[in-house]
Amino acid sequence: MSWWRRFTEKITGGVRLPEGVRVPLTGEERIMAVAELAGGGHLVATSYALVVAEDEEQRRISWHLVSKAVWGNDVLVVTEAAEQGAAGEAVLLADLPPRRYPLAQPAKLPDVVHARVTGSIRSTHRHELPGGGAWFVQRKIPGRDGVQLQVRADPGTDEAAVRALAADVARKLREAQANAF
Numbered sequence: 001m002s003w004w005r006r007f008t009e010k011i012t013g014g015v016r017l018p019e020g021v022r023v024p025l026t027g028e029e030r031i032m033a034v035a036e037l038a039g040g041g042h043l044v045a046t047s048y049a050l051v052v053a054e055d056e057e058q059r060r061i062s063w064h065l066v067s068k069a070v071w072g073n074d075v076l077v078v079t080e081a082a083e084q085g086a087a088g089e090a091v092l093l094a095d096l097p098p099r100r101y102p103l104a105q106p107a108k109l110p111d112v113v114h115a116r117v118t119g120s121i122r123s124t125h126r127h128e129l130p131g132g133g134a135w136f137v138q139r140k141i142p143g144r145d146g147v148q149l150q151v152r153a154d155p156g157t158d159e160a161a162v163r164a165l166a167a168d169v170a171r172k173l174r175e176a177q178a179n180a181f
Contacts, residue, residue: 018042023051023058027143032116035076035109038102043076045112048142050078052101063120064139064148067095071110076101078113081152088167089174090136090149122147127165132157136169149173 015031017023023031023044033045041054049060061080068079077100081093103109122138132154138147151166153159 017044021053023053029143033107033109033112035106036104038074038104043101043103043109045109045116047116050113050116062142063116064141064150065093066113066117066120067093067152068098069113069117071106071114074103074106076103076106076110076113081150087151087163087170089170090151090166092162092166093150093152095152129153129161129165130158131161134162134165136166138173 015034017031017034018036021034021042021044023046025031025046026048029046029048031044031046035043037043037054041052044051044053049062050066052059052061061078065081065083066078067081068077070077077098079098080096082096084092084094086092120139120142122140124138125136127134127136134151134153134157137150137152139150140146141148149166149170151162151169153162
């Protein structure tokens with residue numbers, strides 16, 4: 001085996017990218033799995049993100065912004081969250097419409113996606129509020145120390161109540177962490 005192939009396989013964790021697929025990596029990021037999309041293109045799971053490589057374009061979805069990923073009937077359905085602002089140190093999120101990715105050859109990609117999404121979650125709590133409720137999730141952000149408090153409110157939930165509670169919870173978490181040391 002040539003030194004170049006050993007070097008690149010070390011960088012990609014032994015996972016070989018298909019010809020023509022290039023995924024820029026940052027820091028300690030590694031490639032974990034690759035799957036071919038049924039309509040052309042690829043999904044690449046790295047230690048930091050899910051990379052959608054279709055038609056000469058790439059989109060990175062960091063694991064801490066994947067709200068949900070469901071695998072069934074050779075289709076991976078990914079619900080991505082978008083940051084909608086902040087309330088104190090909490091990040092407010094809203095889910096984008098789910099995207100379907102039919103996989104021609106899933107290999108181990110669905111298992112890696114499941115492990116990465118669930119592995120980023122440190123705690124979850126649901127709180128009922130006027131007009132609905134909100135999920136409070138502490139998540140690890142790939143490549144960074146510590147956790148981030150994310151708050152995802154149900155549609156129709158009182159926005160002012162969500163912001164006030166999110167800021168208060170974030171403050172209390174920060175105080176609890178400071179007192180723990």
